[in-house]
Amino acid sequence: MEHIKCGCGHINPHGTVLCESCGRGLTRGAEEKKILDMRYEGSARRSQTYNSTIVDKIWNFFSSVKVGVWLILITLIVSSFGTILPQEFYIPNNADPSVYYEKTYGIFGKFYYITGLYDLYNSFWFILLIAAIGVSLVICSLDRVIPLYRALKNQRVDRHESFLKKQRLFAEMDSDSKESDIQLVRERLRKQRYSIREENGALLAEKGRFSRWGPYVNHIGLIIFLIGSMLHSVEGLYVDELLWIRQGETLQIPGTKGEYYLKNEKFILENYEEEGNAGVFDEALERVGTVAKNYQTDAILYRNENNELPGAQPQLTELAKDDIQVNEPMKFDQFSIYQTSYRQDEMKAMYFALTNKATGEELGEVKIDLFKQEKSYELENGYIVELLGYYPDFEGFDKGGEPTSKSPLPNNPAFLFNMISPAKPDGEVSFVQIQNTMEPFGENMYKMAFKKLETRDVSALTIRKDLTIPLLGLGGVIFMIGVIQGSYWNHRRIWIREKSSRLYVAGHTNKNWYGLKKELDLVLKGTSILNPEDQVEKEKK
Amino acid sequence: MVLAGLSSNLLYTAFVLYLFATFFFGGAIRDKRSQSNVSGWAKLGFILTIVGFITHTGYFIIRWIAGGHAPVSNLFEFIVFFSMMLVGAFILLYSIYRISILGLFAMPIAILIIAYASMFPREISPLIPALQSDWLQIHVTTAALGEAILSISFVAGLIYLIKAIDQTKAGKKTFWLEFILYSLISVIAFVLVITSFNVLGYEAKFSYVDQSGIQTEETYRLPALIGPNQGQLLTEEQMEPIVDMPAAINARKLNTLLWSLSTGILLYGLSRLIFRKRLGAALKPVVHNVNLDLVDEISYRSVLIGFPVFTLGALVFAMIWAQVAWTRFWGWDPKEVWALITFLFYAAFLHLRLSKGWHGEKSAWLAVIGFAIIMFNLVVVNLVIAGLHSYA
Ligand code: HEM
Numbered sequence: 001m002e003h004i005k006c007g008c009g010h011i012n013p014h015g016t017v018l019c020e021s022c023g024r025g026l027t028r029g030a031e032e033k034k035i036l037d038m039r040y041e042g043s044a045r046r047s048q049t050y051n052s053t054i055v056d057k058i059w060n061f062f063s064s065v066k067v068g069v070w071l072i073l074i075t076l077i078v079s080s081f082g083t084i085l086p087q088e089f090y091i092p093n094n095a096d097p098s099v100y101y102e103k104t105y106g107i108f109g110k111f112y113y114i115t116g117l118y119d120l121y122n123s124f125w126f127i128l129l130i131a132a133i134g135v136s137l138v139i140c141s142l143d144r145v146i147p148l149y150r151a152l153k154n155q156r157v158d159r160h161e162s163f164l165k166k167q168r169l170f171a172e173m174d175s176d177s178k179e180s181d182i183q184l185v186r187e188r189l190r191k192q193r194y195s196i197r198e199e200n201g202a203l204l205a206e207k208g209r210f211s212r213w214g215p216y217v218n219h220i221g222l223i224i225f226l227i228g229s230m231l232h233s234v235e236g237l238y239v240d241e242l243l244w245i246r247q248g249e250t251l252q253i254p255g256t257k258g259e260y261y262l263k264n265e266k267f268i269l270e271n272y273e274e275e276g277n278a279g280v281f282d283e284a285l286e287r288v289g290t291v292a293k294n295y296q297t298d299a300i301l302y303r304n305e306n307n308e309l310p311g312a313q314p315q316l317t318e319l320a321k322d323d324i325q326v327n328e329p330m331k332f333d334q335f336s337i338y339q340t341s342y343r344q345d346e347m348k349a350m351y352f353a354l355t356n357k358a359t360g361e362e363l364g365e366v367k368i369d370l371f372k373q374e375k376s377y378e379l380e381n382g383y384i385v386e387l388l389g390y391y392p393d394f395e396g397f398d399k400g401g402e403p404t405s406k407s408p409l410p411n412n413p414a415f416l417f418n419m420i421s422p423a424k425p426d427g428e429v430s431f432v433q434i435q436n437t438m439e440p441f442g443e444n445m446y447k448m449a450f451k452k453l454e455t456r457d458v459s460a461l462t463i464r465k466d467l468t469i470p471l472l473g474l475g476g477v478i479f480m481i482g483v484i485q486g487s488y489w490n491h492r493r494i495w496i497r498e499k500s501s502r503l504y505v506a507g508h509t510n511k512n513w514y515g516l517k518k519e520l521d522l523v524l525k526g527t528s529i530l531n532p533e534d535q536v537e538k539e540k541k
Numbered sequence: 542m543v544l545a546g547l548s549s550n551l552l553y554t555a556f557v558l559y560l561f562a563t564f565f566f567g568g569a570i571r572d573k574r575s576q577s578n579v580s581g582w583a584k585l586g587f588i589l590t591i592v593g594f595i596t597h598t599g600y601f602i603i604r605w606i607a608g609g610h611a612p613v614s615n616l617f618e619f620i621v622f623f624s625m626m627l628v629g630a631f632i633l634l635y636s637i638y639r640i641s642i643l644g645l646f647a648m649p650i651a652i653l654i655i656a657y658a659s660m661f662p663r664e665i666s667p668l669i670p671a672l673q674s675d676w677l678q679i680h681v682t683t684a685a686l687g688e689a690i691l692s693i694s695f696v697a698g699l700i701y702l703i704k705a706i707d708q709t710k711a712g713k714k715t716f717w718l719e720f721i722l723y724s725l726i727s728v729i730a731f732v733l734v735i736t737s738f739n740v741l742g743y744e745a746k747f748s749y750v751d752q753s754g755i756q757t758e759e760t761y762r763l764p765a766l767i768g769p770n771q772g773q774l775l776t777e778e779q780m781e782p783i784v785d786m787p788a789a790i791n792a793r794k795l796n797t798l799l800w801s802l803s804t805g806i807l808l809y810g811l812s813r814l815i816f817r818k819r820l821g822a823a824l825k826p827v828v829h830n831v832n833l834d835l836v837d838e839i840s841y842r843s844v845l846i847g848f849p850v851f852t853l854g855a856l857v858f859a860m861i862w863a864q865v866a867w868t869r870f871w872g873w874d875p876k877e878v879w880a881l882i883t884f885l886f887y888a889a890f891l892h893l894r895l896s897k898g899w900h901g902e903k904s905a906w907l908a909v910i911g912f913a914i915i916m917f918n919l920v921v922v923n924l925v926i927a928g929l930h931s932y933a
Contacts, residue, residue: 039896065896069889076885083875083922090874104752105789121873229871240869272667280545280607283664291667326670327866338868339670462868472870476857483849511845511895514638514838537834 008160013150015049018042020154023163035535036166038508040144041151047143062136063143071133078129082120085112094407134226141219152209158202161504164495169507169520169532175498181527182496188523189494202497212510214486221479228471239335239465245297246346247456250316252304255463256335261302261316267342267457270294295342296325297459301332324461334465341460347410351451352432354383354419357444363421365451370410382422385448389416394433403431419446492516494523505532544607545665551600552621552655558593559628559652562586566644570827583641587632590648594632597625608665611678615666616923619681620658623919626682626689627651630843634693638839642831647696653725656732676862683854684880688915690847691887697840698908704831705902708822718821721909726812727805734800738763745779747772752788759793767796794924837901840908841894848887855880879918886914 004012010021017027018036020043025033036042047063050056061067085105088097097118101109112118120126164170186203189196194205232238239255243262250263270293274282285291302316322330329336349369353362364379368387376386391405394414398404403414413434418427428444430437437447492509505524509516517534524531565586601622604612612618631647668677699721706714745761749769759769768774768782769792786792809820816823859880860870871877890907893899899907 065892069892069897072885072889072892076882076889079878079882079885082873083878087873089872106787109789280609280665281667284662284666287662287664288666292669293667294670294673327674329865329868336868340868464868469864469870472860476860480849480853480857483852487845487849512838512842514835514842 008156010154013044015044015046016042017044018163019160020151021156023155023159025162025166033166034539035168036163038167039510040148041155043147043151045143045147059139059143062132062139065140068133068136068140071129071136075129075133078120078126081117085109085118087121088119130226134223137219137223137226141216145213145216148212152212155204157197157199157204158497159204159495161497161499161502164497164504164506167495167506167508167532168513168534168536169516170535171505171530171532173503173530175501175503178498178503178529181529184527185496185523185529192519192523194492194494201499203495205494205496206492208489208491211485211489212491214482214484214489216482217485218479218482221475221477221482223475224478225472225475228468228475231468231471232466237467239463241463242340243461243463244343244458245461246348246458250302252314253335253337253463255465257307258314259304259307260319260332260335261304261314262337262461263300263302264297264459265300266298267459268294268296268298269342269344269457294325295339295459296323297339297461298323299330299337299461301330329464334467336464338462338464339459340462343458343460345455346458347413347453348456349454350413350434351453352385352448353451354379354385354421355447355449357447362449363446366448367454368415370413382420384420386418386420386427387415388418388429391415415448417448419444419448421446490515492519494520496529503529505529507532544603548600548603548607549663551596551603555593555597555600556652556655558589558596559648559655562589562593563645563648563652565589566641566648569641570645570830580641583639583644586641586644587635590628590632590635590644594625594628597628601625604665610668610673611682612665613681613685614668614672614677615662617658617661617663619685620654620661620919622682623685623689624651624654624658626686627654627692629686630690630693630847631696633690633846634839634843637842638835640831640835640839642700642828642836643693643696643839645827646700647693650692650696650725653728653732657728660732660735671866674862674866676858676865680854680858680862683850683858685854687847687849687851687854688883688919690843691851691883691915692843692912694840694843694847694908695912697836697843698905698912700828700831701833701836701840701902701905702909703821703824704828704836705833705905706821708819708825711819715819715821717906719819722820722824723805723809726808727801730804730808731797731801734763734804735797743779744776746775748775749773749792750788754788761793761796763797763800765792765796766799767792769793833901837904840905841900844887844890844908844911848891851887852884856884875922876918879914879922883911883914883918886911 003014004016004026006012006019006022006024006026008019008022008024010019012020012026017029018024018041019026020041023042025036025042045063047060051060085101085108091097091100097113101113101118103109105112116123165172182203186196189205192207194207196203196205198204241254243251243254245251245262245264247264247267250261252258253260253262272281272285272291272293274285279285281291299322300318301320301322303319304314305317306312306315320330320332324330324337324339326339329338331337347370349367351365351367353365355362363381363383366377366379366385368374368377368390370392373387373390376384378384389403391403391414392408392410392412393406394412395404395406403416415432417430417432419430420427424445428439428446429441430439430444430446430448432438432448432450434450434453490509490512492515493507495504495506497504507516507520513534520531563586565582569580569583569586571582601612604618613622627647628651631643631651635643702714702718702721706718708715739762743762743764745765746758747761747765747769748756748758749772751757751770758775764780765772765774765782766784768785770786770788772782772785772792774781782792782796786795812820812823859877863872863877864870890904890911893907894904
């Protein structure tokens with residue numbers, strides 16, 4: 001690969017536009033331009049130099065900021081489509097999306113479902129888009145950071161006049177009797193915390209160079225974050241389970257491979273109460289009604305000591321007791337248990353009385369636990385109630401006339417009873433719901449009269465383990481450091497050079513020209529050195 | 542309750558002080574004698590702004606004490622806090638650049654936002670369990686501050702456009718500039734319409750069928766142009782709606798929107814009649830002395846200052862809190878998505894500016910679009926798109 005030797009003797013890599021050392025233009029274009037584009041100091045970037053192989057082409061594609069911006073804009077626009085209707089994970093969780101969207105939102109809902117917008121953020125295309133941004137980030141950063149580093153490291157103090165002339169802030173004048181003024185300027189620059197280097201009658205004052213690395217630091221942070229978020233799909237790093245647990249129940253904690261159990265000792269729900277005249281919230285409560293103040297599950301955590309023994313009964317030892325509240329999860333062994341939701345007054349048991357329809361006489365009461373039923377319930381004096389069928393979530397009768405249940409949850413329980421009595425030893429069949437009784441085989445003598453309902457609260461807990469969080473946190477912190485570094489500091493340089501009885505003053509900053517100009521005003525005030533002019537503004541006029 | 546009253550009075554005082562400050566910043570523009578240096582008018586304007594900001598802060602602190610939690614928990618409180626941060630961001634940028642034109646445009650926008658906020662229920666509301674966390678304060682305040690600083694970029698961009706756009710011929714640019722001004726006027730219209738009908742005590746009750754097919758009631762406080770799904774007017778002698786909406790659309794909010802937009806058109810038309818030229822053209826003399834490069838720089842600088850703050854508040858802190866309160870740091874909730882969109886948009890802005898040389902007018906248009914996205918997230922996402930963050 002050929003190198004380019006500059007007039008000053010420095011050897012630059014192929015593709016360099018401005019000599020890394022003295023700043024002279026090395027190409028015809030760079031020599032002719034009035035003001036220099038100093039973004040990467042005119043150093044050789046791979047993407048600007050090679051374009052023959054397929055690797056070059058891919059590299060050049062992804063290193064282009066134009067492509068990067070397009071990728072960002074496309075992601076932004078596509079993301080917004082996903083907010084028009086709720087995403088799949090926000091619709092009621094027993095609803096079938098293929099029906100739900102059309103039923104709720106009509107024709108547009110159907111469109112939303114068919115195009116896959118209802119689950120946009122998990123779709124292949126969306127993930128591909130994010131991945132493309134990631135690739136672009138890596139390549140564009142590599143393409144620029146090394147050349148930029150070389151150029152900033154190799155820069156000479158005595159830059160060529162042609163380089164100074166092409167700076168946006170520039171002035172030249174006679175160099176007679178400026179010595180004392182330069183001395184003053186030097187001191188003032190130090191006070192402004194510039195670091196000053198001098199060689200051969202040239203002065204370079206520089207500060208904030210580290211801010212030039214800000215974008216690269218923040219891009220690294222983003223890449224780490226993106227990698228972290230892709231790790232969710234790796235087995236063992238991420239657990240996300242929902243556990244509905246009733247008051248009094250002890251259940252295995254899902255996602256822990258049978259090692260841990262949890263008992264819901266008590267579920268508590270507190271609402272805000274109006275306090276009469278003095279209450280600050282009274283007005284708001286009046287308007288919106290009930291507002292929950294706290295809900296929590298008083299829980300006990302157990303470990304199953306027999307987990308390693310296949311087939312053994314669980315043997316639980318208590319590990320911890322905690323009240324799990326929203327914003328206050330219970331933590332153990334990389335897992336957190338969050339209070340997510342609750343359902344009040346789930347049906348637990350129903351009481352019926354076997355009743356003589358004609359006399360109204362009650363012959364005994366039956367309690368049916370909706371989670372654990374018996375085959376038959378014996379009453380006194382030879383009365384027996386058999387449970388022929390139990391339909392916890394009754395939805396209707398199938399073609400054969402059999403009752404059917406939608407789910408195993410006791411949302412709408414129905415029972416098929418056989419009532420055996422001394423008068424009817426073969427029994428009478430009755431189909432019973434809370435509000436409704438049917439007698440499929442003709443008029444009965446007895447009925448099962450509904451007496452009362454026993455309920456309890458169910459708490460919804462989320463079991464979460466996420467070992468990617470430290471990586472995400474690291475990415476986030478690095479990103480923030482990078483953005484702050486690049487945004488709140490600028491890289492400013494001021495050159496003062498005497499050559500052949502002429503004095504040249506030039507200034508450059510990567511951003512915030514106003515700040516640099518004010519600083520130059522301050523530094524040069526009262527001296528005979530001319531304040532550099534803004535050549536961009538001059539050209540406009 | 543006494544405290545709550547005191548805090549409202551402080552807010553009202555701040556509102557009035559901001560009005561006066563605007564007036565003085567206007568005077569500074571007219572003051573031909575001292576164009577370069579900060580004139581006495583501008584100084585007074587700035588002092589009034591600072592006193593206003595202090596009273597505004599007083600409102601915030603006292604309401605915090607009264608309610609026992611930072612007043613950023615419902616739409617009214619959040620928008621008022623946003624306006625407070627907007628004034629704060631203006632103070633910050635004014636102390637760097639000291640140009641009074643920035644005050645003349647930033648202060649009316651802050652005033653407009655306070656007026657807008659006060660159209661929503663203003664009582665102190667209790668916190669639901671998910672909001673009972675210190676992260677509420679940390680996240681919401683930082684996010685609002687970031688958005689406010691970014692909004693100053695819009696203010697500077699708007700000034701740039703008014704000055705730079707050639708008003709001698711009509712075209713796309715003049716059209717969109719008028720559109721921006723019309724949008725601002727529509728906010729005034731919204732405030733006027735709501736206030737007028739509130740004063741009149743207008744009320745119309747409807748029974749209607751909601752999305753899940755349940756019969757419900759709703760009260761309109763504006764005459765119904767648009768009625769709810771299968772709506773039945775229950776209040777006698779009030780206006781019958783012209784059309785009914787399907788259940789998936791919130792008809793009452795759409796009705797309010799329609800009222801604001803059409804009243805906005807009326808006000809806009811009126812102003813055209815008065816000035817006999819485009820509003821952009823009418824405003825041009827105001828920005829006569831503006832140095833374009835300087836406002837461009839201010840616009841860019843506000844993005845540079847605001848972007849890290851916004852990212853920290855609206856993404857980083859948001860994720861930390863979401864992890865604690867909702868068990869996951871990111872859930873693609875509409876509000877989260879729109880914060881991400883805002884972030885991506887300003888990232889694109891910075892790249893276009895840095896690498897593609899999008900300075901001046903292009904950059905000013907981008908600043909306007911950025912503000913539109915922020916406002917969309919503040920207003921539309923809260924009120925229209927239901928999600929975990931919905932305050933309505
Ligand atoms: C969401 C994704 C991205 C974010 C948040 C981001 C963020 C940033 C920020 C904050 C800066 C500093 C800008 C300034 O100081 O004015 C920057 C600079 C830059 N970014 Fe990105 N970026 C992203 C994606 C990309 C992509 C995909 C590319 C590749 C094409 C890219 C290429 C660059 C370049 C070339 C610079 C300028 C570097 C320099 O001045 O030396 N960025 N980025």
